[in-house]
Amino acid sequence: MINSLDMQDIAQRAVCPPGQHQDFRKKLDEYGFVVLQPGGADEPSLDDIMSELGEPVEYGFGTKLDLQPKEGSDNLQFTTGGMPLHNDGILNAGPEVRYIGMYCVTAPEVGGETLIASNAAFFAQAPADLLDVMRGITIEYRNRISGYYRDRPEGDHPRVAPIQDDPVTGKPRLVIGLTDRDDPTRTHDATVVGRTAEESAELLDRIKAVLHQPSVLYAHKWRVGEVVIQDNRQVVHGRSAFPGQPRKLVRLSVA
Template sequence: METVKMISSCHMEEIAQRSICAPGQHWELREKLDDCGFVILEPGGPDERALDEIMPELGKPVEYGFGTKLTLEPQEASDNLQFTTSGMPLHTDGPFNAGPPVKYIGMYCVTAPEVGGESLVASNAAFFEHAPADLLEIMDDIVIEYRNRISGYYKDRPAGSHPRVAPVQIDPETGERRLVIGLTDPDDPMRTHDAVVVGYGEAESAELLGRIKTVLHLPSVLYAHKWRVGEVMIMDNRRVIHGRAAFPGQPRKLVRLSVS
């Protein structure tokens, strides 16, 4: 069983400060990943390496319909939210399609927007520490059904098969509680998926998912990373969830590679 260190502080401001690997200190990558759930590798220094070199040391590259590497940048007239300048709601990678489990997500910044476009990272440990007890009790007893709206892009489940996922799970490798969730904006025509709490009415489901979103966006739980060209961010998909802030009218280009 994989051994990880417990996060010593569950306030996201402190976690984010500890997550940075300055030039010449990239050897701390694994230690900071275990401590914080994500790590930011600042560019420069004798130990700077490409994303292609770093990620295979953490696992096997995940093969999607588009290959293993994905370039994230706005595409004209795209109907896929990922390739627009809109925000991307917080989510866990992997459970909504038929691909392998994702352990680590690596991203390299090619072009950084001057305004907006921050990568949003929410700590599972901070969420469980700061969420109201009654909300956590409810979350322990529900499952959420997801319906993919961009089929043919990832490795899809059989037609008509909509995954039902418990939002609170115990990870078999880390032994920690983790969030497995995909928030969505039901009013966004370009949303990647629909989500509903099984057994709840539409309004009741939306209210509960809204409560979860509110906690995830607390400053004590959420970190918004403003990119600099050349930076690498690596996230442990079992210990944080992630999303993106909008960046209208701005250029932004990241290269992503995930491993299982």
């Protein structure tokens, strides 16, 4: 059980130094994510680590994805822009993503941090009135990247409650995909069902503000060779912008 609900404390405890990777599953379950630092002898590969946690999730591109900028891309994932906080799998019609593993091949000198926000810290910090509102709404998501996700039938846009009970622990979990409404390369649109555009934007901005509090959000600065694993039910994640910088991560998710 997490002893502190401050994300900066959680982040320090979630690190597995070289030679201590055998503790990663315990830390992952307790803190919602873990950072495996490189340098130990006979370190397992990303594939070997993730195979301990479940079966690979199949997307339209396969199971493994190189996250790096692509010239002229109209998909935010393959630009140097920031990625808003989200859970994986909201727009995917396949099995629910449980764990997300990322291995760092190339790290930027400036920017490009992976952003991780703790569910537990969010619920501890969010105002009671905001949580009450969130428990009574659903959010509709519309995919903007044709062929990237497993496309749903025409008109079947996912509608998701932002607060749900975890089927394993019974604890509340945050299920959300924030988006920058002004970014032409955004992966999706998100609107609160039954609210005007202005009301929807205001509510989503309130949620975003809590998620970006330092006590809720950790920004992980990458080192080459590191592996970060996240529990998609305990945290939401995103990315800081890294204009003009190289960055390559390899991602593998399991159900």
